[in-house]
Amino acid sequence: MTLQSPPRRHHPGPAASGPVLPGAVLPGPVAPDLVERLPHEAVAVLHGANVGVLGLGRLGLQIARTLASLGARRLVLDDAGTVRHDDLGAGGYRLADLGRSRPAAAAGVLADSATTTAVSPGVLDGHDPGTLTAAVVVTHEQIDPACTWRLVAQGVPHLLVTWSRGRLEVGPGVIPGLTACLRCVDLHRADEGVPPARGRHAGSGVEDPVLALAGAGLAVARTFGLLAHGSAPRGLTRTTTLSLPDLAQRTEHWPVHPVCGCA
Numbered sequence: 001m002t003l004q005s006p007p008r009r010h011h012p013g014p015a016a017s018g019p020v021l022p023g024a025v026l027p028g029p030v031a032p033d034l035v036e037r038l039p040h041e042a043v044a045v046l047h048g049a050n051v052g053v054l055g056l057g058r059l060g061l062q063i064a065r066t067l068a069s070l071g072a073r074r075l076v077l078d079d080a081g082t083v084r085h086d087d088l089g090a091g092g093y094r095l096a097d098l099g100r101s102r103p104a105a106a107a108g109v110l111a112d113s114a115t116t117t118a119v120s121p122g123v124l125d126g127h128d129p130g131t132l133t134a135a136v137v138v139t140h141e142q143i144d145p146a147c148t149w150r151l152v153a154q155g156v157p158h159l160l161v162t163w164s165r166g167r168l169e170v171g172p173g174v175i176p177g178l179t180a181c182l183r184c185v186d187l188h189r190a191d192e193g194v195p196p197a198r199g200r201h202a203g204s205g206v207e208d209p210v211l212a213l214a215g216a217g218l219a220v221a222r223t224f225g226l227l228a229h230g231s232a233p234r235g236l237t238r239t240t241t242l243s244l245p246d247l248a249q250r251t252e253h254w255p256v257h258p259v260c261g262c263a
């Protein structure tokens with residue numbers, strides 16, 4: 001996938017408004033999305049949707065399998081890596097997949113799942129991201145906002161899922177022009193003295209199977225939020241960080257940053 005750097009826009013804008021401060025920790029039940037009924041509108045959209053899954057470690061594979069089982073029309077699978085030993089086992093790849101390209105192996109796993117979902121294995125370079133209904137991007141370490149700018153520029157709703165220091169962060173879900181993008185999040189964090197994110201390492205690194213299992217359910221629920229964002233945009237503005245040993249969670253809310261220029 002070829003992702004371009006964002007234009008450098010630094011025009012000032014009005015201060016963010018709303019009752020919740022950027023990065024505020026919100027109280028509430030664990031992953032409330034998971035206990036709500038799946039929105040019918042989103043299910044209908046999924047049945048006609050082309051969804052990209054970028055980063056096909058154990059977590060990305062489970063997200064793809066779940067979206068297929070729920071009737072996604074087509075999945076475009078993107079990962080330049082190969083299946084490793086730590087990708088095998090529960091929720092992961094099969095022993096016979098060891099050493100195969102992750103997109104090809106994931107397509108085989110999906111084929112064995114008896115779904116009707118069409119699968120396009122291979123990196124996204126051969127596809128126009130603008131043809132995607134939505135995308136889920138699973139990365140290791142903080143992702144550079146420049147890497148997702150093409151999705152923002154082409155109006156593709158996308159969910160960021162990030163492994164970092166043994167924790168898993170799900171969100172934000174980005175509806176370009178409507179909700180905060182990843183650059184907005186970095187700008188808010190910079191306001192608080194947190195260094196900006198750097199690098200893109202999609203699909204690399206060891207993925208804990210427990211966090212992957214919990215995170216896949218939450219990521220799919222947030223993906224449904226992307227597909228039916230008109231009815232539930234608020235959940236998309238959150239990042240939920242899961243950590244072991246007890247799946248403790250931290251939830252933060254991110255409004256559009258006034259100087260980002262994405263909305």
Ligand SMILES: [Zn+2]
Pocket residue numbers: 180181182183184185256257260261262263
């Ligand atoms: Zn932004």
